[in-house]
Amino acid sequence: MEATKSEAKRLEVIRSLFSQYYRSRPPIRVTSLEQREFGYWEFSKPTMVRHLAFRSIDDLLVTLARVAPLHAYRSSAYFTYPSAPMEEKGWLGADLVFDIDADHADPPCGGHHVFRVCTEHGLVEGESCGCGAKTVEVDWVCERCLEGARRELIKLVELLLGEFGVREEDVEVNFSGNRGFHVVVDSSELRDLDQQGRREIVQYLTAEGLAPEAMGFGSVRGRPRRATAGEPELDAYGWRGRIWRRIYARLSTGTDEDVGSALARMRPSEVRRLLDEVVREESVKIDPVVTADVHRLVRLSESLNGKTGLAVRRVPLERLHDFDPFDEAVAIRGRPMRVKVLYSPGFRLGGLEFQEVHGPVVTELPAHAAVYLVLKGLAVLE
Ligand SMILES: [Zn+2]
Ligand SMILES: [Zn+2]
Structure with a gap:
């Protein structure tokens, strides 16, 4: 000053x-x-x-x-x-x-x-x-x-x-x-x-370069892969668990099966958007x-x-x-x-x-x- x-x-x-x-x-x-x-x-x-x-x-x-x-x-x-x-x-x-x-x-x-x-x-x-x-x-x-x-x-x-x-x-x-x-x-x-x-x-905290697909999320050629169609893995360690918990909080209407089937019904572009949002919410905005x-x-x-x-x-x-x-x-x-x-x-x-x-x-x-x-x-x- x-x-x-x-x-x-x-x-x-x-x-x-x-x-x-x-x-x-x-x-x-x-x-x-x-x-x-x-x-x-x-x-x-x-x-x-x-x-x-x-x-x-x-x-x-x-x-x-x-x-x-x-x-x-x-x-x-x-x-x-x-x-x-x-x-x-x-x-x-x-x-x-x-x-x-x-x-x-x-x-x-x-x-x-x-x-x-x-x-x-x-x-x-x-x-x-x-x-x-x-x-x-x-x-x-x-x-x-x-x-x-x-x-x-x-x-x-x-x-x-x-x-x-x-x-x-x-x-x-x-x-x-x-x-x-x-x-x-x-x-x-x-x-x-x-x-x-x-x-x-x-990079870990800000999710820089994070690829949810590499953790089994998302879809391959329009077909849901195991992680999106299966049971939510809420206890999984690190990013995988955190992504699951966010998805669960958004989609669950009461039972675990709901989440799996809700994901399975989504178009790949919808899954992609959901994952982007979830990762953005979970990443930490540090300098x-x-x-x-x-x-x-x-x-x-x-x-x-x-x-x-x-x-x-x-x-x-x-x-x-x-x-x-x-x-x-x-x-x-x-x-x-x-x-x-x-x-x-x-x-x-x-x-x-x-x-x-x-x-x-x-x-x-x-x-x-x-x-x-x-x-x-x-x-x-x-
Ligand atoms: Zn003046
Ligand atoms: Zn303000």
């Missing part, structure tokens, strides 16, 4: 709230902390500070409270010398990382809520306001966006535990603080995996680039996301279904703040409902909501 002098001065108010958060000693934990590289973006400075190393959580917290960064990261990898230049760090292994973003999760709302606002005139219809003042494009995330991401998250965690044999204690799930979720697996069996191995995991990368910087769990002021909140595995990001990730506390709201959709944050605002309107908002809108670009501090 590059800022003019007056903006920088106003952002200092938000930076001090970030500092206050880090001084409250949030429960930041990092496995193999001394072997990780850390990095951050500061408020109002366009370059990233990285290649940092810390000896303990206390050391890390002191720096976070002093700098109060806009964004804070740690490496997915472990290194012999984490603060050395990249080629001299000595790569020892890396966590397996997954990024689930609302944009890729095919949410019921469509997932695209882009607003263009003018700092003088509020919401702009079309490309520009025409007044000459600065316009900002804002990527909004709604509750249903995150429900789409949550659906993918639950699928991913079930697969990791159920089909990859990952131990629950090795899985860390974080709400990203903005548009989705991050899953970090730190297990001794997976940390040595190279890029190719990680790509294969991505393939993130998972294949063995040198990733990931958002530090329990740090603040500078795009929202929300915490990168750790989500316990037993809370995946009911964790409420718009309530539980609220981390900024402080006195109400005066802001000029340019435009705001209606939203819910920290147990409060906020109505849609067609600004510019100067108003006083609770600190967490004011910071949320300012960092999103929908309001400016007065």
